[in-house]
């Protein structure tokens with residue numbers, strides 16, 4: 001069984017990957033998407049999204065990281081894939097799921113799911129452009145407006161030579177609204193020969209069990225669930241192996257958040273200070289009522305000294 005941390009633009013940066021992978025239970029991570037238009041991106045862009053490139057594509061605790069690209073034209077995506085490999089990438093992932101308007105206007109992400117032949121051309125171009133030793137995978141939703149082409153898109157990815165396919169079991173129109181339609185993942189798994197990673201709405205070990213039963217998959221990607229419950233991967237593994245498990249308590253979660261605050265703070269201007277932890281607290285509220293109280297306390301706070309003091313009382 002494999003458990004991956006989902007890519008989340010503006011949320012799961014390299015520091016979050018570092019903190020969550022250090023907790024254990026994860027087999028891999030994916031960077032936020034790097035948008036490709038017509039230009040060849042400078043190496044520094046890849047390094048900014050994936051500082052792990054300088055550490056053999058591993059988080060500090062040794063979890064592999066894939067570099068994700070998003071673009072609508074085979075040639076520029078393939079050339080940038082080569083550039084990512086030159087910068088040190090060992091595994092690439094191609095994004096065909098992003099619902100953001102700005103992204104779809106610039107012709108990338110989920111809108112490509114309306115044209116499976118284009119999905120196929122992009123994956124094939126990247127596969128051909130990089131050495132065999134570099135793995136190329138893709139991530140799709142079930143469709144753009146509807147699910148009519150979900151199998152075509154899955155086949156488009158597998159026939160283009162990808163080694164793995166992640167399926168976020170919703171269409172672009174579904175956004176992030178529950179439920180996730182895991183039953184479609186089961187049909188994809190039966191129709192294609194490459195490993196399928198099931199994704200969407202796994203918030204607890206019980207959700208995981210249901211998703212596993214419905215999809216028949218052995219690979220899973222956890223997004224918002226891992227932010228709401230940072231030890232979710234560990235808890236899932238304990239459930240699978242039948243071990244007793246004590247969930248992470250709030251003081252430990254608060255320490256993790258504090259570490260993130262200290263790591264991220266130097267990188268943001270004062271007016272955005274604390275925004276990243278406020279964002280994480282929004283996810284944590286789902287599992288920890290204390291997170292809601294802490295959020296209320298600091299929501300308008302930007303002063304480093306006052307935020308530091310708030311952490312002392314929050315734990």
Ligand SMILES: Cc1cc2nc3c(=O)[nH]c(=O)nc-3n(C[C@H](O)[C@H](O)[C@H](O)COP(=O)(O)O)c2cc1C
Pocket residue numbers: 006007008009010011031032033068095097098139168176199200201202221222223224225
């Ligand atoms: C804020 C946010 C940013 C996301 N950014 C990306 C991204 O950069 N690349 C990608 O493939 N998916 C992205 N996703 C989708 C997630 O990887 C995942 O497919 C989705 O959240 C469903 O999984 P979950 O229910 O476990 O959260 C994003 C999702 C959210 C909520």
